[in-house]
Amino acid sequence: MTLSKERRCLVWLSCAEIAADRVQKLLAAQGSATALWEQFGQGKRFSKNGEANRILTYYHRESVLDSLLERMEKQGIQLLFSDDALYPTLLKSIDDPPYLLYCMGDATVLNRLSVAVVGTRHPSGYGADMAKSIAGDLSEAGVCIVSGLAIGIDANAHTGALQKGGTTVAVLGSGLGTPYPPENTGLFHEILNSGGAVITEYLPDARPLSFHFPHRNRIISGLCRGIVFVEGRIKSGGMITVRTALDQGRDVFAVPGNIGQYYAEGPNAIIREGAVMITSVDDILDELGLKKSAPDTVQEAKPSDPVSAAILRALAKEAMGMDTLQTETGLTTDKLIAQLCMLEISGDIKRESGNMYRLTNH
């Protein structure tokens, strides 16, 4: 990879994982990254952080930098500098845009109209399903889905988009060579194979340090026109993304949940503060000024026998357990169990942990 001197110096700077706004200040003060490189060579230090200085010293050699760039080229990692044409335009407008993005996959998708779907790593079955279906529906409307590749809502959002043949972008808090979490390595490759992209501001072998993730969240919201917060507590990563989105002037959507359920705390709180509550994906498309997809006129043929219908009617109110279902439908335990099993096999309902039964929204 042949790069200009200035760009090489920016790669060198990014090795130290110094916050983007601090680097911007340094660049403004010293004029250019090349000037920083020169001054570092003369013994000037920009950071009080010993670890950062150690890393900067290590990479302050042309040969080391060369081998790093060569390695990245072999791995198929592209570098996106903030003055590149492929660098996402929306991201440029935020307060502290990353001066350098490492990218795998198709970098052009970063400039597409995107919406982020974020939330907790431990969703309820409902939350997981909502993330999947919202991501899927948005994909069908041509929106690119951005999320963080974490387990839970993030993974469901990516999967939902992929299942509907959409494109999706994952923003990592670790290096591209060591995608975190390892459980989602399969998903990582799926995203790349489906024409999506995975980006990060960290070196390929950077570890997933805890402070990376809040920083990473500003990129998620920065890439998008709006973000959808599915489930999460008041104090959660999802809420950080919501804050950054608000700072960046993005639209914030929230999936409402039941009061008192801990995973609905976050979305409900931001709805109270003025986020757009969504009841269907059309709410998002409306807000973004996109055309509504033609309404589905084909209704699924519902089971005709009265027992199943009674169960489905009861479950339409809310997810419930055996005892409540029994009071609602008045069936005997044996009959109810048999009927529930048939409905589960036909895919109309789903059993969740704690033996709660829930309608599937298919």
Place this chain on the structure above:
Amino acid sequence: MLARTVSGGLEGVKGFLVDVEAFLGKGMIGFDIVGLPSTAVKESRDRIRAALLNTGFEWPMKKLTINLAPADVKKEGTSLELSIAIALLAAQNPQDYMELDETLLLGELTLHGELSPVHGVLSMVLAAREKGIKAVVLPMQNAKEVQCLNDVTIYPADTLKQVVEHLTWETRITPQAQISYAELLEAYQPDHDLRYVKGQQIARKALEIAAAGGHNLLMVGVPGSGKTMLARCLPGILPPLSYEEALETTCIHSAAGVLEQETGLMTCRPFRSPHHNASLPSIVGGGVKAKPGEVSLAHNGVLFLDELPEYQRQTLEALRQPLEDGFVNVTRVSGQARYQSRCMLVASMNPCPCGNHGSKSKPCRCKPNEIKRYLARISGPLLDRIDIQVEMDAVEIDDIRDQKEQEDSASVQKRVVAARSLQLERYKDEPFFCNAQMPQEGVEQYCIMEDSARAMLHSAVERFHISMRTYSRICKVARTVADLNAHEMIKLSDIAEAIHLRNLDGQYWR
């Protein structure tokens, strides 16, 4: 100066007869016991001497030799003391003592000359009955254990003096009144009743099916959802202990010394719940004397393992063979014993290390890999032996506060007994007797389904990615459900119920 009495010893849980011979000869004054006595038996010399003196007998100033035949089997325990004392007395006045050959003498002596209870009485009396012995003298506290045995007369005694007077026909001891087993069984009341278990419809159903087919059961649920309470109800809904089963189980408990003297013969199925730090030998059997373990003590009953993942892995793995075969061979340097261990395994566990996974109100803070590690502590082969795996309902206090009366154990037991008798009839020519023990060939032969049921099972296999092994497990459980509903062939609703109680493989263990 010779006399012979009959007593008993224990080898594992089996009793055997010991001939106790006494010889009073000339020579250096002394008291020797030969015939492979253990330390406890050797120590009894001092007790016997004190007991005889304190009862008012003279100690013979001769060379006393006691022989315990068969001489090549180690004699453990203190059950021989009474017979040694009587043999010594009879050797001095042989003409006074009658029917010594036909009376089994069991009991430990105190220095005061009283009789103390001993372990394994039932096994020894059964062994004596086989050899044609008709009368047994034993300590009062052991009498209840043998109260149902017919064709043996039981003479319970409190002191050595009573026994001597009985054997010399001065004052006979009143023989113990015999109680029929049926009478004893009627008096039995289970400690825990299903009536008091609120909610948990699915788990209740699972418990009933497990009891009806003898299936092993795993309950997964948040803490406080009633897993332990349900498990404790199981002895009350299993079919009543038959007389033969009661004898088997009581023998094991008596030999292990855990039998309660107040209850005597066991009428209630054992419910053993060893703590999870239990060692391997204490669960499967072993120790220096090759004693029976918890799995044998649970024979004909329930072995309940609470917090299954907390048990040592090797302990759980060691349970596989006894659960499969119904017996366990314990081999030690000091001897070898085979203990029966046909019990139902009931296990419970939390869904994750913090226990809140799936709870409505409390967040689960476990990382997915922590949950994975927690669940992985239970091996696949062990899970394969658990036919029914059920998740508990997430019950909240509000859900159950005002609920109608629940069905009680007695009415559930009636259905279970009916289902079991169907199975006994069906498998009368087979080496197994309940659905859970059915081998693979049996599944094809006995689990005949209606077409609609088979179609449903097949679509479930596709939808839930059910493995072949799980498939036959579902078939067995469906057979039991059909038995409970008195269906000749497995119907659609039966198979649906069985699938619903399918293992949680899909949800937890992938």
